[in-house]
Amino acid sequence: MIGLLLGTAFSALAATPAFAQAPQSGAQVGLEDIVVTARKVAENLQDVPVAITAFTAESLLEQGATKVSDVARTTPSLTVRESPSNPTAISITLRGQVQTDILATLDPSVGTYVDDVYWSRAYGLNQDLLDLSSVQVLKGPQGTLFGRNTTGGAMLFETNNPNFDGISGSVAATYGRFNERVGTVIVNIPLIDDKLAIRGAVQRNLRDGWMKDRVTGDKYNDRDNWAARGKILYQATDNLSFLFSGEYFKQDVSAAGRQMLYLVPSGLTAPSAADNAALQSAGAAAAATLTAAGLPVPAGINPFSYGAIGSSGALQAGGNLRSYYTSLGASQTELSQGIAGNPNFPSASPRTYVKTQTYNGTINLDTFFGAIKFVGGWRRVSTTSRLDLDGSAAPIHTTTGDQTLTQYSGELQITGQAFDDAIDFAGGAFYFHESGFDTSSSVTLPSFNPNTLLFSGQLDNDSIGTYAQATYHFDDRLSFTGGLRYSVDDKGLTTRNQNRSRITGIAVCQIPTASIGNDCALRVRDEFDGVSYLASLDYKLSDDVLVYLKTSKGFRSGGQNLRANSVATAISFRPEVAYAHEAGIKSELFDRRLRVNLAGYYSNVEDIQRTTLIGLPNGTTQTVLTNAGKIRIWGLEGEFLMQLPAGFQIGGTGAYTNAKYKDYQELPSRTNLTGSRLTERVEGVPEWTWSLTGSYEHAFNFGRLNLRTDYSWNSAINLQPYTPFLGDPQGVTIDPNTGKTIAQNIIDATTSPKQGVLSARASLTLMDDKLELAVFGRNLTNNRKVVQALYVGGIGYVSGVHREPVTYGGTITYRFGN
Template sequence: MYRATSRGVARILGGVATFAIATSGSAALAQAEEVHDAIIVIGVTKQATDLQDTPVTITAFSGDQLETQGIRQVGEIAKFTPGFTVRSGSSNPAAMSLGMRGQVQNDIIASLEPSVGTYIDDVYVARSYGLNVDMLDVADVQVLKGPQGTLFGRNTSAGALVIRTGSPVFDEISGSVKATYGRFNEWNTTGVLNLGLSDTVAIRGAVSYGERDSFARDINTGRKYQGTETLNARVKLAWKPAEALTVTLSGEWYDGKMEGPARQGQALFLNPFLFGPSPEAQAGVAFLQADADANLAAFAGKPDSVAITPPAAHPGAPEKGLFNDIKTQTYMAKFELETDFGQLMWITGHRRVKGDNIVDLDGFAIPLHITAGTQDLKQFSTELQLTGAALDDRLAYAAGITYMAENGTDQSRTNNFGGAVWSRFLGDIDNDSIGAYAQASYDVTDALRVTGGLRYSIDDKAITVFNGAVMGYDGPLVACSPASVPVSTGCERSRKDSWNNLSYTIGLDYKISEDVMVYAKQSRGYRAGAQQLRSLTLNDTAPAAPEIVNEQEIGLKTSLWNNKVRFNIAGFHNKVKDAQRSVILAVGGTSQTVLENADAENWGVEADLNIRVAPGLDLFASGSLIDMNYTKYDGFGVIGGVLVPDDKRDARFVSIAKEQFVVGANYTGYVGFGTVKLNASYAWQGDIDQDYNTLERYTRPLSEVGGGGFTQAQAEALLKATTVKAHGIANARLALAFGPDENYEIAVWGRNILDTRRPLMSLYVGGLNYVGSAWNDPATYGLTVSAKF
């Protein structure tokens, strides 16, 4: 029969050293008797299954493979997952926007919803603040592509990122210690301890502390930025009060600090009449432009050179200058009950994020654009699910209900040109979400299986904004935006919205032989509507409509010559209705975020090839291509400081790589006193646009909607500055494992060993007409020693 049989589980436990086996990703294959790492993936009914028997595009990594590949942070997963892109937050490097199959939420503020849902130990993470951090004691990571709403919680219209951490093991005392030292005085110590106190009680704890010196230097003051300090800890308790019942409780705490982030200016074209037509004003603009041009000349070819505006240039700004602090607390309770009709699971989670930072967004030493952000967000989620089998195991099913409540504040304050008044964007959110889902697969024959699922979602959202102008960094309100709102009200505006949706999936898969499977599926995904938080001009804070995607996918999965060659390929097509976009527009002299909706159509293909060349030597390659087009885009533009409609069907897609590939090799060999492990990989991605404007839009006259009013040369400079050029990142690691059971290891490693430098994020702000960028880390290398017991 076609299901996750014991044979299938045994094959993956003993058969595949998977780096990313599915229709997207790359893997190191190994014969059954030689494999030490394995991944059991989430199947089409949330039950453990073999990757190759799952008719879903999945890229999977074990915890050991993450370390071998040099993947430390959540955001780095995308580099080695074709079809998946990550852009760091424009105002917060600990946050990120996730893009997949042409779908992306290009902003990170709390009133917007992600296209890719993130789950840590089965708990949905609603906000990406505090998500792009180092991974601690991770068992495996799975990236599921395409709509996943009929099995997972809210907002998985593009896919799901599933992270599972190490679980307590009964009747076993074990653990590990690890110490790392690298370039820029980077060091980290990690300890994991599993106390299996009996066959019914086990505790697992993990803690990590690390620091890295700053490496970006201010060309004017010599001060350095980008240094980090992180502390992460987790405790899990597993208890079996009865043979059929397992209770797991966990708590995780993260505290991260950065001296920075430090942006580097890439382009600036100040409006000659920014301060008025008087000779004195013109002289002032010319002085600022000349200073910025001098910065640009000093930056040329030096990604780690920055020019930071002194805090004193912005009245009221904290004297300590740039910083980024983020703290998270996550608590989880899971109850698993084995019954005659399946497994009943109840998962409850609570997560709190507190963030505080200041960023010099423009990256020039002139007092152009500084922003400060604070977040205090809480979420509670609970899910009751049932998984099992019936009809002589020919029918496998999953069903559940979910609820999530979220509330808190997201605030930013912005100052331009060192003025006495700051713009304040302050929003309180209060969201509730309810979902009910069911999905089942049925073995029509031993070779043919049909899968179908439904999900009904209800999202209720309330937002209250207090947007206006304050005196100084955190002073009293002096005006509201819009001006029609009296200051006496605290600039308060509120609204409530509700959306509901029925999502579905239906698919067929067929086993041509034991090692060859074809499949096809149609899915409908849903992303909740988004409310305006940083708009000063839309009096009713009109929300963006929900995003609906209809996607078709066909695929082939093969495992040939006794698992020595594995080739997978999938093609997809989707149409996205009301894709949500967040753009920054200068309206009435103030830069603000405005939400828009667009229709898009995307075509793509993803493939991977994995070959065992010889015992211990594996080669892998994978790649993806995406063709993206807007079919409708009713956005906004600005003429004379006034917001007007703008047809943006010609706009560039932001934060999506059209081409990606990964190539690499793994080698494992015994050398008489231990085992040598060598990994080398090269991850390449094509150009990624960071701004929706095109060359034609940049050069279009200001008198026309969407026009930037730039010269051809200026427009070309802006286009270059807002495009992350195609590039590849090479990582390598050489390790020697020795001792009893090879429980000691010494490894030398290098990340970005070719020292390829590109911006992780580039932000263009019209009106102020600058581009500021955050660059990726330079080449880093070091030594890691570890011991397991």
């Protein structure tokens, strides 16, 4: 099927999933233009020598896009996944570039901009789409035209502004499976003719949970969201305008119920003989703590290794985690079949809360040469999460997270034309400040381990940058574009990482050089700077065919290790630098009835930032952010859109991504393993993705019928890199429960298999398009495969999340005004 799709897509070339409206009798023949602002000015998508996938408001509505992740379904080379460590956050992968951990000290490889304001952190991005005018996905390094540097690309979300065309708006109500209830109200009101207008949008999104806890009977994966936005437009003069907006989002849900997918038979990595004495000493110390607290001490207690089940029900020496799990009521059948085989029954009590507040102000002055714009923004994100990470019936591993991050930014943009329109130029300056905290805790095997790991980081970051880009038109067909940017980031972090006893309340600093007297505070400050550039040449073979070549350099700032628990891991990581080369063609053929866009790229990324696991002498592991080395990524991508007779349209996308490490050496501080890791799996990057879309529109005397269906497919995705020394050092130990090696079991459990998702929507508009009746279906084939997984090597399990089941429902929308 892959070969058939790609053969069809690439032989036809490929195109944009932003469907234009099918022409009615007497209407202009051909696909409608799609306007983008990738170069800070409004341009036709087909005239921009940049790989862009664009969505209009109409196309988002027709494909039933309700969340940020829905945009990825028909965008080549883009995948969006919910973070396994924080459900309020999303992990974005674009052209093989991915942010491998969700932390306030790690910048994203793909930048997110909403109404020209940079949203710095992944926390709080997993939210509803509301009153959008367009979404644009820009691929490749960005920086010479944007406030922040990124190595993978940028996603631009533009919301609808107030207008002076009279009172208008809409009211919509949705009801669907699992008692889904969504209400949306949008209103636009001109207050003073051609001077002052306001626009407001509010949405309430509710749904019952669809996953049942087999222990408590509670349901998870519910939905309880509020979203609202208000805008004020003041047109002071013909060439001067002021635009202000405020946005609010709140979510308070049980989040995704996790399930245990695999359990290593021996639990923790077995300690060496040399470590045995130290482990026994630690066990004796733990026993002394329990005795001092007046609590019973099970014989043979060892808080750092897995033991058998004694008469007290506590872990004893000689057993393993699988037997511990079984002792708490889960049979072997439930472990291998009831959980992995039935995705409807987790056994966790997760909870997630997020609140975001965003305020923007934009001043725009039209001048004789172009425009001068200033964009200011303030944003605060507050999140709280509690996760049962193992997803089993046993109390094995629980984590919590609390983050409150505040940012404000200011950006000056100057765009225009010079020398009789021979040169188009854009330039600007950007300032960004961020402060706040990111804290988390981890409790493992609480029945015999009385300690809680606490990680706390206080941030204080500043960034400045200047950029300029210009295009010189040699004639009507040939143009050259060059851009340059310089950035400086000043980042400060204060960590207070501790190991605290839940029995005595006594805390010990995780980093020995820190002092409990000052709450284990360890302060570090670093400065990172870098230069980015872009150079491209484009040529119009005809009025409807554009070819281009581009080379660019991107920069992702360095940072610090918030979860450091030793001097060796309390190190900063360097900036990531990407060198990318691209060739592409954009075309419209057959009187603009066929739109075909293709791009090929080759990238080398140096000092790529990766999350890795360090083996500790006691057999546990610790997460650390570091520079992995170098990765090479190349790929092909295409999109097509074809207008057929009688109101039919078909479209499709396809992408191939080949990512391979070229240099990946072990950390000097890592124990029990040395040498190259070039064969380690690249995380979050499917090799193949494709989508097909079809639509039909027909006007009757009484109304207009619109039908649309979308099918998107991706090959297997490595959800987490597997490091062989964890659990099965040589990759040869057989798990008697599966008959396969432990290594292969972990690899299988942390791989999202190839899969497709089918969705559809049908609508009928009446009363001159004022009333719309629509029905929809999502995931119509009820694909329940794993889409998220987490391997915790220190304990020896893999847990994951399955795709949501099929959902369906109906929407009634009434539109008023123009």
